[in-house]
Amino acid sequence: MSGFLASVAVDVPFHSAIGQLLTYRHTQQLVPGTLVRVPLGHRQVLGVVWAEQQATAAGLDEEAVKPVSEVLDATVPLRADWLALIDFAARYYQRALGEVAMTALPSALQDQTATQWAKRVAKVLAVPKARAGRRPAQAQQGQACVSAPVGAPCRAALRKPVLTAQQQAALQALQSAGAATTLLHGVTGSGKTEVFLQLAEQVLQASDDAQILFLVPEINLTPQWQALLLERFAPWVGADGVAVLHSGLTPVQRLNEWLAVHQGRKRLVLGTRMAVLASFARLALIVVDEEHDASYKQQDGPRYHARDLAVWRGRQLGVPVVLGSATPSLESWYNSRPATAEEAGGGYRRVTMPERVGGGSLAALRIVDMRNHPRDTVLAAPLLAAMRARIEAGEQCMVLLNRRGYAPVLRCGACGWKSDCPHCSAHQVVHKAERSLRCHHCGWGTPIPRHCPKCGSTDLAPLGRGTEQLQELLQEQLGTLALRDGRLAQVLRIDADSTRHKGALEAHLAQVHRGDVDIVVGTQMIAKGHDFRRIGLVAAVQPDGALYASDFRAPERLFALLMQAAGRAGRDAAYMQQGGEQAQLWVQTHEPQHPLYAALARQDYPGFAAVQLQERRQAGLPPYTYQAMLRADARTQQAAQAFLRQVADAARAAQWPAARWVTVYAPVPLPVQRVANAERAQLLLESTSRKALQAYLAALHPLLQQARANAPKGLLRWLVDVDPLTI
Template structure:
C-alpha cells in the first residue's frame, strides 16, 4: 500500500478475513461505501482502500501483493475496506513511482495528491453518494466541466492550413511509438491549428483514443475549451484544473479514466489524470514557469509529460515560440525532433515592428514616455486597440514618506508592501499580509505619503486621465480573484474581442494565448526589472514574455508596433527581439550557460530550510553538507556553501539554501539517494521545515 506520508517504501498490510494473497489474487474485501462485504468486488492492484496509518485512517492505493511480509505477523495491521472508485492502471502507477523517485519523495506523496480531493477522502454516507454519482459519469453530451462555455470571437478558424502546418501534423500523427517533438513557431504561426489537426488525425484512427492537452494557466482553458468543442462536436471535451468545484473535478477525472472523454484539457496537475487510452500529449507554451509546481512535490508537468509519453509509447508535442533553453538544447542535439513554423498562420498576419524607447532621452511621465504617448494617440485616432503591459500589479511597489523617507515594508518579509489605491491598502505580494494605508507616516506623522514606481492601477489611472474619452480596461490578479474572478476576466476579454475596449492595461495574464484581432500597438513598461535580475534564467524569461506580448499585435494584418521602454536599448536581448530571432538569442544564452556551468550542461538540486532565525536555517544546512563526508557518491557532485535565499525572510521565517551540482544526472540522483536518508535522520532540529527540489527553476 502507498499512502500520503513522507516514506519512500510501500507499507505492508494483512488482508482482512482471509488467507494471504497467492498469485496476486486476494480474497474479497468489504466495501466502504456499502458497509458490508462485497463478494463480487476483489481488491486488486490500483484499488483504493481505507488503511490505518498511525492513530488515524486514510485512503491508500494497493500497489502489489505478496504471500509473506518482512514484518513479523504481530506487527502487520489489517487492511481496511475497499473504497468505491476507479481502479488505477499500471502505467499511471508507474508514472507516479517515477516522479517519486526522480523528485525524491514518497510514492504515496505523489500518487494520492494526484487524485481529485473527492476521491482521496475517506467516505461518509454523503461523500460516498457523491463519489458514486461521479463514477457513473455524465449523460451524453458535454460534461459539467465542459458546459456553459460560449465560443469566443476569433477562436474558430476557417483558413486553409499551410504546407508547413500540414507537414507538422503528418509528422506527429505518423510518428508511431514514443516520439518527442518541439513545435517551434512565431506567435500567431498556427501552433494551435497543428495541435488540433494532430488530435483529429489520431482520434480518427482508433475508436476510444484519447488526447491530453496541457496549458499553463486556468484562465486560458475557457477559450481553448470553446474552440475544442467547436472543432470536435462529436467528442466529449473536458477540463481538469484546480478551479473546478470538487464534484465537478471528480466527475471530469472519472470521465477521463473511464474513456468517456476523448480530449482532456488541463493545467499542470492534469499530467497525472488517469487516461487509459492516451494516444497523444500536447504541452502548449512548454517554456512557461507555471508548469513547475512549487507546493507539495515540486514537479515539472512538462518533463513528466515527456516521461508519460515514453511509458505509453506515444508522441508528445512541446509547443512554444520561445522554448526553454533545456528543450531547445534537446532539439538541437537531436533528442527531440524540431518542427518549425516560420510564418504567421493567416496570410493577413503581419509580424509587428519591435522598437525600444530610450528612457534616458525620453523620460517617462506617469509611466508613459512621449514616443509611447504619440503612438497611442495615433492608434486611437485610427480606431484601433492598444495594449499596455506592465508585469507589476497594484498602484505602486512601495509607499514613501516625503519627509523622513519611511518606506512601506512588509513586517513579515524582506520586501516592500505594495500600495493598492483601489481598496486603499498596503499588500505584500509574497506572504499576503495587508493593512489599511496609514493616514500619516508611522515614524514622523507627515501626511505626505507618495507611491513610488508604477503598477497596473497607476498606469490605468494615468491612461484614463490622458485619454478621458477612451474605453479602458485593466486585467490583473487583483480584479480576477475570488468567486467571480474568472467571470470578470472572461467578460473583460470578451469586451476586448468585441472591440468595446480601446486600451487594455494588464500583467502577464494578457500575454498568453489571446487572439486580439484589433490590437495594433503594444507598450511595454518596466522591462528592465527582469533584465538586471540575479536569476540566471531571467533573460530567458524576459525574452519569452516580451515575445509573447509582441505576438498580440498585428494578428489581423494591420501594421503594428511594439514599443519597449528601457534604459538599456543597446542590450543584445532587444536586438534579437527586434529581429524576431529566438535562435540568435538562444545560441548566445546557451554559450553563456556552457561557460558558466549552468543547466542544461549541469544538473542541480536545491536543499532549502526555514527557521526562526537565519543562523538556525544555515546551521541546519551546514550539518546536512557535512553528511556527505564518507559517501563515495559525493565525489561526483559539488555542494556549494549554505547561503540565504534571495528572499531571505518570508512570512516571518528565515530561509536558507544549499545548491548541489553534478555534470551527470545519474550521478546527482545516486548522491541524493545516499545523502537524503541521512538528512531525514537528522530530523528537523532547529528548523521549522526543510525540502529538496530537483531541477530548481530559481536559485
C-alpha cells in the same frame, strides 16, 4: 485471523522517516492500484495499494498489521502506467510516494467512503459515452463525418479551416514522428493551434477510446481553449465531452472530472500542470502548449515539472508528445538540436513554422531610450502619440507592466519609513482601489495609513508603479479621446487582482474580443496565448529589471515575455491591412544597445538561443549541467544555514562514490530571505551527470532526517527542489 498483506501508499511527508509504503492486511488479495481506506494513527486516510503480497498475515500480531478499513472498488483500479508515473515522479523529485500519489488524486476523494464512492461512480457511468465516427469515403475535403453511437449514420459534417502549406507540412512531420517527442517551434500567429487540433482529430478517428491531453500553463487560458475544443469536437465527444482539470475547480468538480477521465468517459482533457498526473483509460496524445512557461513547474509540495513528466509519460506509453512554443525553453531547444559533426543530436524532433497565417507580418520593434526623457516619465510622449493614432484608427493597444498593485511601496517623505511587511523581508504593496497595503508573499494586509506610523507625518507617497497606477494614468491621458463611434476610449486592467472573482477573467476577455476596450493594461498573464484580433500596438513599460537579475534564466524569461507580448499584435492580417500600418512592439528602456533587444528587433529566437546556450556552456549551467536546491526554513537565518552546513559536512565525510561528480555550494539566504516569519536559506548542488546527482540526493535523505532529529527547535522544515527554475 489470517489474511493477505498489501503494501499501501498513504500521504506521509518524506521528511517524517516513516517510510514509503505501509503494510496492511485484508481478507482478500487486493490488486495494485486499488483505492482503500486505512487507519493511520487515529485517522482513517485514503491509500493506494502498491503491491500485493502472497504471504498471509497468519501468525503475525494483529495489532502490528492493521486491517484495511474499506475497499473503494466501485471503479477500475488505477492502472500500472499511472503507478509507474507516480513512482518515477516521487523518485526523481525526491518526495514520498504517497505524498505524490495523493497530490495527483482529487482532494475530495480522500473523504469518500466505499458507499459514497459507489454512488458517485454509478452517476458518472450513467452518462452515455460519446464516440467519434469514422470518416466516410464520400466526405468532402475539409470536413469530417460525426456520429453518436459507433456505426450510426453520419448526422453532421464538421467544418475546419484549410491548412496552409506550412501547416500541412508541420502536420505531416508530426504524423511521421510516430511516438516521438516533437518541439513545434512556430512564430506567434503561425497556426500551431490548428495543427494541434487536426492532429487530435486524426487520433480520435483512429480509435474509439483514445484520449488526448492538452496542457496549458495557466488557468486563464482554459476558457478559450475549452470553447475552441467544444466548437470543433462537441459533435464527436458530446457537449460536455471536454474534461477540465485545474486548481480553480471546486473539490467536487475536480473529483467528477477526474473520475470521468479515469473511466474513459471523456476523451479530451484540458488542464494546467496538475492534469499531467491524472489517471487515463487510454492516453494517446499529449500536447503541451506554451511549453516554455515557468508555470508548468510546481512551486510547493512535490516540485514536479509538468512538461518534463509529459515527455516521460509519452515515452512510457509510446504515444506522441508535442511541445509547442514561439519561444521554446532553452532546455527543449537544446534537446531538439540537429546532429552535427561535433555533437550528437537531441532526443526530440524539431518542426518549425516561421511564417504567420495569412501573410501577416510580425510586430516591428520601436525602442524608446528613456535616458532622453525626464526621470519621472512613465509613458514617453512618442509612445502616447502612437497609441492615440492606433486608437483613432479603430485598433486596440496593450500595455505590459509585470507588477500588479498601485505602487510597490508606500514611503514617508519626512522620516523615510516604508511599508515593510512585518512578517517578510519585503514591502507591502499599495492597492489604491482597496485602500490597503498587502504583502504579495504572505498575504498580510492593512489599511493605508493616514499618518506615518513612525513619525506621524502626513507626507506619505507611493514609490514606483504597478498596473493599477498605469491604468489610472492612461485613463487620464487617453480616456477622454473621442472615437469615431462617438464613445470615449476605454482602458481595462487585467491582472490577478482584477480577475480574482469568479467569471471576471472571462468577462474581461469578452470585452476585449468585442472591441469594447481600446487599451488593455496588465501583467504577463495578458501576454500568453490570447488570440486578440484587433491589437495593433503592444508596449512594455519597465522591462529592464530582468537584465540585471542574479538569476541566469532572467534574460530567457524576458525575451520570451516580450516575444509573446509582441505576438498579441497584428494577428488578424486582413484587419491590419485595412489600417495600413504594421503592428508594433514599443519597449521603453535605459539599455537600448543591449543584445537582447537587438535579437528582439530581428524576431530572431534561434540567434538569441544560440548566444544564450553558448554562454551557459561556458559557465557550466543547464542544460549542460543538472541542478538541485536544498532549502531549509527556520526561526533564524543562522539556524537555517547551520542545518544545511551540517548536512553538507556529513555528506562530505561519507565519501559517497557519486560525490566526485557533484559540486556542493555553500548555503546562502534566498533573495526574499524571510516569508511568513520563516527565515529561508538554500544550498545548490550541481553535476554534469543526472545519474550521479540523483544518487547523491537519494543518499542524502537519511542525513537530512538525522540532522532534523538533532536540530534545535528553531528549524521548521526542509525540502529538495530538483531542476529548480529560480536560483
